[in-house]
């Protein structure tokens with residue numbers, strides 16, 4: 374899920390193309406004479422030719438200003454492009470600069486990835502919606518992604534909740550109930566198995582996920598940072614206590630509610646019959662889903678934890694999301710900037726994938742089991 378957020382200083386720093394990252398030309402350089410363009414208002418990157426792609430979402434983080442590094446400017450470079458490159462999300466304020474960013478060809482060699490994997494001791498795996506989609510979890514985003522007549526960005530907001538908490542709770546009740554029939558897929562299982570196996574060898578795997586469905590947890594992943602919260606946690610709107618909650622239904626009034634069909638009428642449940650805080654001393658007030666909503670910022674403590682892990686990792690996998698859109702765009706460049714390998718596992722190819730060392734196209738349920746399988750010489754206790 375894409376969120377609006379205020380990036381912290383480290384993320385901005387990490388997104389700057391460093392001198393050391395200027396590598397060989399991209400595959401399109403010969404036919405267009407172009408380099409890759411970086412949008413000045415989001416992590417989007419696109420070719421400056423007619424092959425440029427449209428922004429994947431209008432909900433990309435508007436606050437993220439991608440800075441360009443003066444060291445990368447090369448006025449004499451025939452492939453230099455005029456800035457600002459601009460994805461259309463907001464008017465660009467910057468003056469025109471000339472920047473040349475030369476990119477490496479990304480490898481799809483599983484054998485080469487496996488060599489990196491064999492040597493790595495601290496692996497961070499950043500996972501996104503694509504991993505959940507392979508388990509059939511609806512995202513309520515993009516073409517056809519509706520609950521009744523709304524998409525996630527219409528309902529997953531503080532404003533929507535304050536205007537109509539009953540409708541928002543129906544939406545989340547439906548999403549919780551849907552998960553009863555969803556199971557982790559082979560990608561989730563490969564990650565969990567890898568964590569357990571490498572843990573016995575003194576090696577560490579950390580999963581940072583934007584997914585709120587707990588399928589990583591269900592697959593057995595323990596070292597997990599759910600940066601957007603969970604469908605199965607609540608937070609009191611008064612005392613702020615966060616609590617696990619696996620009740621089905623979460624409250625009697627939501628029983629049988631939450632149908633997603635377009636013609637369904639709102640249940641209009643009175644607020645006192647919606648999920649309510651039972652914390653001693655609170656006095657009881659409305660609970661909300663413990664999920665990061667559009668317009669909300671990530672918890673600084675979670676960001677710090679992610680930064681700590683990223684600062685020490687020697688291999689980063691980006692699975693089910695692109696490493697140039699949020700949330701991976703916040704994290705993966707930090708790893709690449711230290712010269713560590715980043716590998717994307719995604720259904721899609723994009724011009725931007727050239728920014729990182731590996732890209733494997735296809736379902737994560739197919740690519741990850743092969744990528745994370747034991748090596749012959751692994752010491753397995």
Ligand SMILES: [Zn+2]
Nearest residue numbers: 609612650655
């Ligand atoms: Zn409370």
